[in-house]
Amino acid sequence: MRETTQITYGDGIVSVELISESKSDIPAPVIRFGDYEKVLESCFTRKELEEIYEGDHASLTFSFVMSDSPEEIEEYDTLVSAVSRASKNFGELSEGIALEVNAVKSVDAGEELTIDNLLGNVELQIEIPLYLIRENREYYLMTDSFGACTLYEDYDNEADTLSVNTNTVGTSMLIYRDTYPGVPVAETSSFGVKPQFIFGGIVIILLVFWNYVTGARKQRLKEQR
Numbered sequence: 001m002r003e004t005t006q007i008t009y010g011d012g013i014v015s016v017e018l019i020s021e022s023k024s025d026i027p028a029p030v031i032r033f034g035d036y037e038k039v040l041e042s043c044f045t046r047k048e049l050e051e052i053y054e055g056d057h058a059s060l061t062f063s064f065v066m067s068d069s070p071e072e073i074e075e076y077d078t079l080v081s082a083v084s085r086a087s088k089n090f091g092e093l094s095e096g097i098a099l100e101v102n103a104v105k106s107v108d109a110g111e112e113l114t115i116d117n118l119l120g121n122v123e124l125q126i127e128i129p130l131y132l133i134r135e136n137r138e139y140y141l142m143t144d145s146f147g148a149c150t151l152y153e154d155y156d157n158e159a160d161t162l163s164v165n166t167n168t169v170g171t172s173m174l175i176y177r178d179t180y181p182g183v184p185v186a187e188t189s190s191f192g193v194k195p196q197f198i199f200g201g202i203v204i205i206l207l208v209f210w211n212y213v214t215g216a217r218k219q220r221l222k223e224q225r
Helices: 036-043 046-053 076-090 195-224
Strands: 002-009 012-022 031-033 057-067 094-107 117-127 137-145 148-153 161-168 172-178
Touching: 002 036, 002 046, 012 031, 012 036, 012 046, 031 036, 036 046, 036 057, 036 117, 046 057, 046 094, 076 094, 076 137, 076 148, 076 172, 117 137, 137 161, 148 161
Parallel strands: 012 057
Antiparallel strands: 002 012, 031 117, 057 094, 094 172, 117 161, 137 148, 137 172
């Protein structure tokens, strides 16, 4: 899917193209930005924005290539390690889809420059593939940027859309956590000591202490006789 949006900025125009493709039979998700003017301000330098404002034309292209088999992507090990660490705080997180993300820009038909990081946060909206939508499921986006991973939380209440504020451009993994009404996050987490194990440990300690006390009492009674 290709979607091009023309943004007027002063006397200039910026063409923002979003390309969403899939490596499998599952259709690529629809991806869009919430505020395109913020996207411009986050992608172009102040000097570039001044040139556009004075009448230059510019282009901005974001490419998202989806894979429903995350283990196929180059950054898989790095992302999985980050997801494992995040599970300690958020509860058990599961892999959804992977998105290989690239962005380039140019001003006045000049050289295309790669965008690795944004100058500010932008709202990114990703439609969740139908096969991943479930009731009581929360979604997150884990993004890798030069080996440093950042977890972005979904801030809207739409069941079929993941909306995040991000300032990084890099391979990402859509992940999710199934929740259970009435059960705190800590009790669904894969990290930590289970309550039943704590209770069992306390019982064992009490039994050992009781045996020690009764044994000592019997010994004193024998000595008195």
